[in-house]
Amino acid sequence: MSLDAAMIRIDQLTCDGCGCCIAVCPQDALVLDEKYLSWLEERCSQCENCILACPVTALRVVEHG
């Protein structure tokens, strides 16, 4: 992954844990445990499906992570 690849930032306080982002992730790069959603950078293909799927803007892209 290149150095200037975008990062997905998760706002844990906004996230309600519904799993929409996980359902549309083709890379299985998002994981929800009992409490928190995590983003696995090494798996992410930067498709940004998760951002459109989220009902509450809990995910966003941060450039030059």
Next chain:
Amino acid sequence: MDEHYDVVAVGGGPAGAMAAWKSAQAGAKTLLLERDREIGLPVRCAEAASTAWFECYFEPQEKFIANRIDAQEFVSPDGMAVVVEGDDKGVVLERKIFDAHIATMAAGAGADIATRADATGMERLKNGWKLNVTHQGKPICIEARIVIASDGIESRVARWAGVKTALSLKDLESAAQYDMVNIEIENPHHLYYYFGNEIAPGGYCWVFPKADRRANVGIGVLASRATKKTAKELLDEFIEARFPRGKAVGFVTGGVPIARPLKELALDNLLIAGDAARIVDPLSGGGIEAALLSGALAGETAGRAVLKNRCGRNFLKTYSEILFGRIGRTLGINSRIKNIVQESSDDEYCRITNLARKAAPGKMSLLRMYTIIVRNDPILLLNLAKLLFQR
């Protein structure tokens, strides 16, 4: 809880709990895993259902029925409504109690239940699977001869077995819902659906009453069209316009998979049920009924498979054959109608509604709707037909 089971259902919603119940009832040593701390919570559901789908398994009880429904109202963007009378089976559930009720029956039949039990991965064994589970904070391993993937919208268990379960953005309704009180509901025994490309692109808003002045007020928006506003933002606008004096006592988000079902619901030592199988009714977005049916069939099949010592795909596939025999055709038809509804313009919504209102009151069927449109607005029919064959 033990380390070896015949059948492990991952996910304690209606599909998993039904599966655990039926599997245990068939004599298989069964475990139900739930990631959250309590079965039934949080309630990520609009809770409308028909008792017709579960009265063959258990008695409908007042404790999990919040409200009885006698009709559905479909409201077009210009505010006109079509009322469709229902049978006497429509209800709005208390899912928290409903889900716990099914889990209680599973426990009564001998199934073990673990909460705060999060499956994090799965490895193939010669005759089964090894599940990695974080149980109340501690990593453990559980071996199962058959795993039932009932893990809902996320559908990761099937992914671990190699099934492509990821949804396209066109196949996900991104949803949000308030539990609202202090709202005026014209008829508290009607379900209300509001359509329109402004209010809910590719989906609809709903008002499903649970009491005289209380309802689940929610929205589903097609994820591929949620480019300008999120589901929550659109829902807030809907509520501001219609229920300015309402108060929210709860809020949840959720996702509704409206894809065609997964092609394979049975693999070696694995069955996929409920939302994880993508068998939600794509038109209504309702998933409880298919979850109950698929869960029950998966549990029965798994139980039989264990007793016969035939846990491979060849035996397990009877599950998908029976399931698709029961609901496959309806899912196919409703998927096509869904495409029409999603692609219709606001003008077309209004014209359809207008025509339906002209029809004499009575039970509205697709054939009747078709006849009315042919007679009154053949151009509309052409437009709809184009949408039908577009994909």
